[in-house]
Amino acid sequence: MTRPPSTDRPLLRLCGIHKRFGDNHVLRGVDLDIAAREVVCLIGPSGSGKTTLLRCVNHLEVPTEGRAILEGELLGQYTHRGRLVPLPPRELAAQRSAIGMVFQHFNLFGHKTALENVIEAPTQVRGVSRKEAVGTATELLRRVGLADKADAYPRQLSGGQKQRVAIARALAMSPKLMLFDEPTSALDPEIVGEVLDVMRQLAADGMTMLVATHEMTFARDVADRVVFMDGGVIVEQGPPNQVLTAPTHERTKRFLARLL
Amino acid sequence: MSATRSDSDASVTALDDHVERRPQTTPAGVALTILRWVVRIVVLVLLIDVVRILVTSKTIEWGTVAHYLTFGQILSGVLTTLELTVAGMAIGIALGVILALMRLSSSLVMNMAASGYLWLFRGTPLLVQILFLYNLASFIPRVTIGVPFGGPTLVSSDTNSLITVTSAAILALGLNQAAYMCEIVRAGILSVDEGQLEASLALGMTRRRAMRRIILPQAMPVIIPPTGNNAIALLKDSSLVSVISMKELLYQAQLIYSAQFNTIPLLVVVCIWYLAMTTVSTIGQHYLERHFGRGTTRTSPPSFRQRFGRNLTSILRPGRAAEGVGA
Ligand SMILES: Nc1ncnc2c1ncn2[C@@H]1O[C@H](COP(=O)(O)OP(=O)(O)O)[C@@H](O)[C@H]1O
Ligand SMILES: [Mg+2]
Numbered sequence: 001m002t003r004p005p006s007t008d009r010p011l012l013r014l015c016g017i018h019k020r021f022g023d024n025h026v027l028r029g030v031d032l033d034i035a036a037r038e039v040v041c042l043i044g045p046s047g048s049g050k051t052t053l054l055r056c057v058n059h060l061e062v063p064t065e066g067r068a069i070l071e072g073e074l075l076g077q078y079t080h081r082g083r084l085v086p087l088p089p090r091e092l093a094a095q096r097s098a099i100g101m102v103f104q105h106f107n108l109f110g111h112k113t114a115l116e117n118v119i120e121a122p123t124q125v126r127g128v129s130r131k132e133a134v135g136t137a138t139e140l141l142r143r144v145g146l147a148d149k150a151d152a153y154p155r156q157l158s159g160g161q162k163q164r165v166a167i168a169r170a171l172a173m174s175p176k177l178m179l180f181d182e183p184t185s186a187l188d189p190e191i192v193g194e195v196l197d198v199m200r201q202l203a204a205d206g207m208t209m210l211v212a213t214h215e216m217t218f219a220r221d222v223a224d225r226v227v228f229m230d231g232g233v234i235v236e237q238g239p240p241n242q243v244l245t246a247p248t249h250e251r252t253k254r255f256l257a258r259l260l
Numbered sequence: 261m262s263a264t265r266s267d268s269d270a271s272v273t274a275l276d277d278h279v280e281r282r283p284q285t286t287p288a289g290v291a292l293t294i295l296r297w298v299v300r301i302v303v304l305v306l307l308i309d310v311v312r313i314l315v316t317s318k319t320i321e322w323g324t325v326a327h328y329l330t331f332g333q334i335l336s337g338v339l340t341t342l343e344l345t346v347a348g349m350a351i352g353i354a355l356g357v358i359l360a361l362m363r364l365s366s367s368l369v370m371n372m373a374a375s376g377y378l379w380l381f382r383g384t385p386l387l388v389q390i391l392f393l394y395n396l397a398s399f400i401p402r403v404t405i406g407v408p409f410g411g412p413t414l415v416s417s418d419t420n421s422l423i424t425v426t427s428a429a430i431l432a433l434g435l436n437q438a439a440y441m442c443e444i445v446r447a448g449i450l451s452v453d454e455g456q457l458e459a460s461l462a463l464g465m466t467r468r469r470a471m472r473r474i475i476l477p478q479a480m481p482v483i484i485p486p487t488g489n490n491a492i493a494l495l496k497d498s499s500l501v502s503v504i505s506m507k508e509l510l511y512q513a514q515l516i517y518s519a520q521f522n523t524i525p526l527l528v529v530v531c532i533w534y535l536a537m538t539t540v541s542t543i544g545q546h547y548l549e550r551h552f553g554r555g556t557t558r559t560s561p562p563s564f565r566q567r568f569g570r571n572l573t574s575i576l577r578p579g580r581a582a583e584g585v586g587a
Contacts, residue, residue, distance in 0.1 A: 058462055060458055060461060060462060089467065090466060093461070093464045093465060093466050094464060095464075096461060096463070097463060097464025099462070100462075101459075101462035103455060103459065106455075107453070107455035107458060107459035109456065109459070109460075109474055109478075110456070110478055111478050120463070120473070121463035121464060121465065124465065124469060124473060125463065125464040125465055166459075170463070173463060173464065
C-alpha cells in the first residue's frame with residue numbers, strides 16, 4: 001500500500017524511551033518516528049515490551065527515561081527550572097484525548113450502552129453537546145457496522161462487536177494517532193476478521209496507527225512499516241515484505257519461524 | 261424401559277432411540293420423606309403456638325398497643341429515628357468515600373490516617389463512642405479552627421455550645437458508620453476492573469472524573485447491598501442514642517412507660533415501628549440494587565413482586581423451591 005510521502009516532521013517521535021519496573025528493565029532505549037497517515041505494526045515475542053511501549057506513548061506508564069513528542073509537543077512532561085517534570089493531570093488528560101487507544105480486553109464501560117460509551121468522552125471531556133455527540137456517535141457506530149447495537153450493553157455484545165465499539169469510542173475524540181494493543185488477541189479466530197476489516201478501513205481513510213499485533217497477514221497487507229521488538233529494543237524495521245519475508249536479524253528469523 | 265411406557269400408554273409414540281431413567285423408591289427415601297413432613301408439621305405447630313401466645317397474652321395488652329401505635333410522642337420518635345438514620349448514613353457515606361479514597365491512595369500519610377480512623381472507630385463500641393462524644397466538652401473544652409502549633413485562630417467556640425444532644429447523636433452515628441462504609445466502598449472500587457480506569461484516562465478523563473463517572477457507578481452493585489444492610493443496622497442502632505436522652509423512638513417509649521408502667525405494650529409498639537421501617541428499607545434497597553444493576557446482567561433481575569411471589573411459592577410448595585429461587 002503506497003501513501004503520500006510524509007511531511008518533514010514526524011507526527012509521533014519517541015526518543016530513547018527506557019522503562020524499568022523495579023529491577024526489570026523492560027524498555028532499553030526505543031527510538032521511533034511515525035509519519036502522519038503512516039501505519040506501523042509492532043511485532044515481537046510476548047514480554048518484549050510492546051504493550052509497555054504503547055502505554056509510554058500516552059503516559060499510562062511514565063517512561064523512566066526518554067521523551068514522546070506528538071506534533072512537536074512533548075507529552076506528559078515540561079521543563080521547569082531546567083528539569084523535566086510531570087505535567088499536571090489536567091494538561092496530561094488533554095494531551096491523551098488526542099491519542100486514541102484500543103486495548104486487548106476492550107475495556108468498554110460496562111454500565112453504559114454502546115452509544116453511551118462512544119459519547120462519554122466527547123461530552124464529558126470536550127464539552128460537546130449531547131445532541132451533537134449522539135449524531136457523531138451514531139455515524140461512527142454505523143462505520144464500524146454496529147448501527148443496530150447502539151442501545152446494547154457490552155455484556156450483550158460479542159468480543160468482536162465490543163472491540164468495534166471500543167474503536168468507535170476512541171475515534172469519537174478525533175484522535176491524531178491511534179494505538180492498538182493486540183486488538184484481536186482476545187477474540188475467537190472466526191471473529192478476528194471483522195475487527196481487522198474495520199482497522200483496514202481506518203488505515204485506508206488515512207489514520208495514523210501504531211498497532212501491536214500477532215496478525216502477520218494484517219501486517220503484510222496494511223502496514224507501511226513493520227517494527228520487530230525483542231528484549232525491550234527495536235531489533236529491526238522496514239517495509240513489511242522485507243521484515244516479514246527477508247529478515248536480516250537472527251532473532252527476527254527465529255520469531256517468524258516460530259509463528260509459521 | 262422405553263417399551264414399558266408405550267405399552268401402558270398407547271397414545272404415546274414409541275421412541276426407541278433412548279431409555280429413560282426413573283426415580284426409584286427405596287425404604288430410606290420413604291423414611292426421609294416422612295421425616296421431612298414431621299419436621300414441617302412440628303415447625304408449623306410451634307409457629308401457630310407463638311402467634312397464639314402473642315395474640316392472647318394479657319401482658320401485651322393489644323388495646324394499649326393499638327392506642328400508642330399512632331400516639332403523637334411515638335410518631336415524633338419515629339420521625340427522629342428516621343432523621344438520625346438518614347443523617348448518620350449521609351455522613352457515613354460521604355466520609356466513607358473519602359476514607360476509601362485515602363486508603364486506596366499511594367500516599368503513606370493518607371493511608372495511615374485512614375487506617376488509624378478505622379482502627380479507632382471499629383475497635384470501640386458505638387455506645388461508648390456516643391457517650392464519649394456527648395461528653396466531649398470535658399475532654400476538649402474549646403474547639404478552635406486555625407493554624408496549629410500556636411498560629412492565628414480563625415474560629416473558636418465553646419465545645420458545650422457545639423455538642424448538643426442532637427449533634428452528638430448524629431456525629432457519633434455518622435462517624436461510626438463512616439468506618440464501615442469505608443471498607444464497603446473500598447471493596448466496591450477494587451471490584452471494578454483496572455482496565456476501566458485505563459480506558460477512561462486514555463480518553464482524556466482525569467482520575468477524579470473517571471472515579472465519578474466510570475468507577476463508582478460500576479462499584480455500586482457491590483456497594484449497595486452491604487450499604488443497605490448497614491442502613492438497616494443503623495436504623496436499629498440509633499436506639500443507642502437514647503442513653504444521651506435523644507428523643508428517638510425508644511426514648512419516647514421509655515418516657516411513656518416509666519410514667520405509665522406499661523413497659524411491654526410500649527416495647528411492642530417500638531418493635532412494630534422498627535419492623536415497619538426495616539421492611540420498607542428492604543424493599544427500597546431492592547429497587548436501588550435493580551437500578552444500579554444496569555448492564556451487569558443480560559436480563560433485568562426479577563422485580564420484588566416476582567421474587568416475593570417465588571419465595572411464597574417455595575414456602576407453600578417446598579418440593580419445588582429449587583426451581584424458582586435459583587433462577
Ligand atoms: N505494571 C507492571 N509492573 C511490573 N512489570 C511489568 C508491568 N507491566 C509490564 N511489566 C513487565 O514488562 C515486560 C514486558 O511486558 P509487555 O510490555 O506487556 O510485553 P508485550 O506486550 O510485548 O508482551 C514483562 O516482563 C512484564 O512482566
Ligand atoms: Mg502485550
